[in-house]
Amino acid sequence: MALGLFRVCLVVVTAIINHPLLFPRENATVPENEEEIIRKMQEHQEKLQLEQLRLEEEVSRLVAEKEALQQAEEEGQQQSEAHTAWDLWSTLCMILFLIIEIWRQDHQDGPFPECLGGDEDELSGLGGSPLRGLPLPNKATLGHFYEHCIRSATGDATRTREFVEGFVDDLLEALRSVCNRDTDMEMEDFIGVDSMYENWQVERPLLCQLFVPFIPPEPYSFHPELWCSSLSVPLDRQGYGQIKVTLADGDPLGCICDKTKLGEDMLCLLHGRNSGVQPSGGGSHEMEDLLCSRESSYLDAMQVMKWFQVALTRAWHRISHKYEFDLAFGQLDTPGSLKIKFRSGKFMPFILTPVIQCNDSDLFFIPQLPKEPCRGTPASSTDWLLSFAVYERQFLRMTAKALPEGACHLSCLQIASFLLSKQSRLTGPSGLSNYHLKTALLHLLLSRRAADWKGSQLDVRLQELFCFLERSLLEKKLHHFFVGNRKVPEAMGLPEVVRRAEPINLFRPFVLQRTLYRSTVDSFYEMLKNAPTLISEYSLHVPSDHASPPPKAVAL
Incomplete structure (x- = not known):
């Protein structure tokens, strides 16, 4: 704008300076009359007006260009400000979504809405809960089924436990007698765990699972190393740990086989075939592989199980003459699985697992590899599975004291386990196990009020348990009940390092194995679909073997 005005002023000044009336040229002649002068002045004025119009048009054009440029700059600035505001809004939205997600995960084990109600949340991905179309039998049918098919079938559980415990006591005493206390592992008293000792087992035959803690001979000691004590542990190793063997004073491993005379059939637990050390008894047997991993x-874990099986075999041979039955190893894929075989053809299975206590807690490391595909497998034989079985039993006992008399929490678990067992026999095993059922129940027990578990609420709580499992399957997320769960009462005495650890997703294999996930979901809905018919049929036809007592051993 200023440049255009300057140009106009310069043209005007130049025109005035060059006007013939003000500064006449030297060779110019004065016009002869006034009319001629006026005519020339008018012509010159017209030229000046034309030039002024041209300059005004040019100035207008320049002003328009400048205004357009300024407008473009203002629009660009507004767009930039809007983009900045949008980025800020997007960031705030992202932060808000993260806060909501964190809150949802922290409260995911809170009370869950009933699947049969009308105000509950819809499950993602299915446009509504499929459980709405798969109702379970009514309260009366469930009550009749439980009383005649489950309660009566588990009535002999106490006698079964007493028989197995008496035999195991005798077997462990014989095992201690054949072991050298100076060079062999020392066995402690057994601990009953799992469904048989939590009073909810329904599968036949009844199965007792017993932990047998063992400690090394002096001067050795075990030093457990949890996965959560390391900063970076692969996801497939979560829930496992390793056990380091050291001298009591922390020195590197040594051996006392060259200092203490071993028995004829005793094995050094710390040396291998290539160590060059032979037992002092002069036997011809080579050393077994060492219990520690090579180098x-x-x-x-596998070496420990081999040693334990050998020790049990020797112990049984010592006392077998006292009994009228045989003892054999059971399932090959379950180390520690034993079977009492009676002459009548009947048998009684039980599992005797050597375990190592984790410091002074009720956590135990077990060498038994999980059979369920959804539990995963250890990366190496030095990885031991961390078991919370004792804590689970203690939590159920502690919770039962606060629940109403005749509470339905174990009834829900028994019915769910019964349906899962029948479905597995019908279509084969899936990724869903009894351990997942119990985990879901523990989460519900922690989130529900005690009054919600009255016996009259059996049908509602059972429906809620299946809703919880359905939601967990659809989200492929079922957190371990104890690991990383700070809502667990401190009275349980759970180690703080476990309470503060990152939660373990028991359904993580479903994320990696799509075929397993699809088959598990299909099997789950098929189980719910078959539940009404199955419960009705079993309510009318109670299997005869449910009422038969366990066989008794006869000592010679």
Whole structure:
């Protein structure tokens, strides 16, 4: 604008300066009359007006261009400000979504809405809960089924436990007698765990699972190393740990086989075939593989199981003459699985597992590899599975004291386990196990009021348990009840390092194995679909073997 005005002023000044009336040229002649002068002045004025119009048009054009440029700059600035505001809004929205997600995960084990109600949340991905179309039998039918098919079938559980415990006591005493206390592992008293000792087992035959803690001979000691004590542990190793064998004073491993005379059939637990050390008894048997992993001071789970099986065999041979039955190893894929075989053809299975206590807690490391595909497998034989079985039993006992008399929490678990067992026999095993059912129940027990577990609420709580499992399957997320769960009462005495650890997703294999996930979901809905018919049929036809007592042993 200023440049255009300057140009106009310059043209005007130039025109005035060059006007012939003000500064006449030297060779110019004065016009002869006034009319001629006026005519020339008018012509010159017209030229000046034309030039002024041209300059005004040019100035207008320049002003328009400048205004357009300024407008473009203002629009660009507004767009930039709007983009900045949008980025800020997007960031705030993202932060808000993260806060909501964190809150949802922290409260995901809270009370869950009833699947049969009308105000509950819809499950993602299915446009509504499929359980709405798969109702379970009514309260009366469930009550009749439980009383005649489950309660009566588990009535002999106490006698079964007493028989197995008496035999195991005798077997462990014989095992201690054949072991050298100076060079062999020392066995402690057994601990009953799992459904048989939590009073909810329904599968036949009844199965007792017993932990047998063992400690090394002096001067050795075990030092457990949890996965959560390391900063970076692969996801497939979560829930496992390793056990380092050291001297009591922390020195590197040594051996006392050259200092203490071993028995004729005793084995050194710390040396291998290539160590060059022979037992002092002069026997011809070569040394068994060492219990520690080769070239490592970490305890090898498979070597421990081999040693334990050999020790049990020797102990049984010592007392077998007292009984009128045989003892054999059971399932090959379950180390520690034993079977009492009676002459009548009947048998009684039980599992005797050597375990190592984790420091002074009720956590135990077990060498038994999980059979369920959804539990995963250890990366190496030095990885031991961390078991919370004792804590689970204690939590159920502690919770039962606060629940109303005749509470339905174990009834829900028994019915769900019964349906899962029948479905597995019908279509084969899936990724869903009894351990997942119990985990879901523990989460519900922690989130529900005690009054919600009255016996009259059996049908509602059972429906809620299946809703919880359905939601967990659809989200492929079922958190371990104890690991990383700070809502667990401190009275349980759970180690703080476990309470503060990152939660373990028991359904993580479903994320990696799509075929397993699809088959598990299909099997789950098929189980719910078959539940009404199955419960009705079993309510009318109670299997005769449910009422038969366990066989008794006869000592000679």
